[in-house]
Amino acid sequence: MYRKYVNGEITAMQSYIIVISIMIGTGILGLSRIVSQISRQDAWISVMINGIVISLVMACMIYTVRKYPKDNFLQFTSKILTRPIGYLLTIIYIAYAVIATGIIIRFLLEMVRTWLLHKTPMWVLSFLVVITIIYMVKNGLTVVARFNEVLFFTLFFFFLLILVAIPELELVNLQPVGGSGIVNILKGTLPSFYAFGGYEVILVYYTYISDKEKPILKYSVLSVLGVTAFYTITVIAQIALFGPDELERVLYPSMNYLRAVDFPVFERMELFFTVFWCFTVIGTVGLQFLAACILSKMLFKTKTTHVFTYIYAPLIFIISLYPKNTAHLVELSDYVSYLNILFGFVLPILLFVLTLIKGGNKSNAKNR
């Protein structure tokens, strides 16, 4: 047991938790509103379909990276897609991860400003968060993974909070099931994609899993399906409570959802939600930021990641302060979600297909 936990490596269990906690982040706040704008009362079906598709993508990703257990992201993309493209992808991924980190931090700050601190200047809050993130990320993957592992236990509480309003739900709001049409349901999957985003970090982190003999494929897919179930239940509950028409006018349905219920001792239950949510988002931010640092380490072939932590931190600080207001922020996050689709959908599928073809070639070569 001694020194089993080498610094910089993670266990298979931690990789599942990483997948879960990076997916549950900022997306949950507005998920049901965004999706139900398109697919109305059937938003939950869109979310479910999206989740199932993502679990397939996840399976493809793990299948691909399993073929290259010794290679990191830069190496296997270079092997599959030639070196220049590998480097290009790594650079784009670094940019994507850094920008996404800044954007998520800004979402966090918006929430803090809305619900906890109304007057504190944004840059002070951002400074606090960035310092915290530096502290978390500078010690490498092991600490970030463990942090998320600790927070994983608070997710159960999270889940309970989502279920509190069950007595108030009106299932009539969900009917007619499938009434918005298959086209709308499928269209609705696209906006819900961002809520699931982030799982693509497994491409970066897979090489650091110390016990790769575990059934990682199975459990990673199960993790995605678990998150899908969680999101689907959340969306069902929120649609059932508000109905699709009212939902459109609620900015953060997950928050207002909790206001609908009266608790005996505590008032303003949504503030408790905010507190737990903040922890989760800080974990997500750490994972996203570390991906940028680790990729930079691969790119510049340095020994440690903490140099990049300090280099990127001011950048993230600036990005988090860049959006002028919430609307601007949402607009920017839409651009990020295009990159998200590139890394979360297009790239994994491309890698998977190419690996299938190349893998066939390799075995043929051996046979000859």
Next chain:
Amino acid sequence: MPSFSNSNSNHKDERLSKKVSENHQQLKDIFHNSNDIIFREITIHEKRKERLILLIFTDGLVDSTEVNQSIIKPLNSFSVFNEDTKHIKEITIDNVVNIINSNEISKIYTLDEVIQGILSGDTIMLMEGFDTALKLNSKGWASRAVEEPTVETVVRGSRDGFTENIRNNTAMIRRKIKDPNLIIQELTIGSKTNTFVALVYMENITDKELLISVKEKLSSIRIDGIFESGFIEQFFEQSHFSPFPQMQITERPDKACANLLEGRIVIIIDGAPQVLLIPTTFHQLFQSPEDYNERFLYGNLIRILRYIGFFIATSLPSIYVALVSFHVQMIPSALLVDLSKTRAQVPFPPVIEAILMEVTIELLREASARLPGTIGQTIGIVGAIVIGDAAVRANIASPAMVIVVAITAIGSYVLPHYSTSYALRSIRFPMIIMAASFGAFGIIITWTWIIIHLCSLSSFGYPYISPVAPINFSGFKDTIFRATLPKLKKQAKRNRK
């Protein structure tokens, strides 16, 4: 104060002389005629000649009756006997062993060993014509009797505690674990104090790599003197600035033994009733032997209570400050009315009030901890009157604040491990300030820092907050909750494989 000069003994490897008088003179010079070093000369009559024997020991470190009865008496009576009959042949350093009634005799050859022996309470025997000396065990100094541990008391459990005498302490462990796999290795640390340090472990359970690393670290310690296990703790710990103790200390033999069986290493320092247990985890700070002595249900309830106590002791004042200064809307309206009524009379902002009261409590705690028992109680009464009543009447603190501070203080006493309370205090004050500046968000950030810190901490390579992170499902049987004893036993067996 510990000093770190590297002046070792100058007599290393110097051999003894064959002449007793030379050795006598040299030792006298070395000890600068100290009064408590006794040189006792005995003359033994052999067949044709007399032979001089010199006994050297430290008065007070040896058991006088033991020296008189078992060493001097046999020698003298042999001498008398020999004069009468004159038929015993020559006496040598080898056959003198048959005359002396000592339970532990060893041959030593260098001056350095002689000095060590004398200073550790052994009696050294030098004989004319031999350059070898005999070290006879005659240790027997005054020591405290085995008493109930004062810091770690339990309601249900054994009442014996470690004492300052290392021999007693190892014996107490040996008495509880009657297994040849229990290894007790002794070494000396401290170039001036030459303190005995015992490394105790279970040969078949303890991890070999851990053992090697502990031994390496122990032998690499360079210091003039150690007087307490805390010295070794500070040499061993990974993070000096961490508020959390990375090693556990205990005064209880039963706790030490239980930890030995779990594969931990116990380090006993001569002269200190506290022994070190390594490695340790965060969750061990919340465990007491009583959890296992008491029935399953109560044991678990007490443990949950301790975690709640930990949370209260770290965060309650900051939560109060955050609620009152930032998130008034979270307080139930019925409570809010009364709260604001009392708050309105207090001239200070909540943060000043909180820090004022907390500092007072800390002062009280320090004062009563260092004072003798009876005066300590008086301090307690003074504190109760000053804090509880007068402060409220003088409108310096609101009654709610007093309640919060009191609960906080009580919460920090729930933890069985005293060193943890330092951790609680050093977390509490920064958190109050963060809560006063950023409200609930300040508390979130502070807790994030604490969790990150806990995640990066390790004790001898073992993750500090294991089994929570990294998750180890079998470890959960004894973390926040403990399984029933039969189940715990099953787990222990599996771990040994």
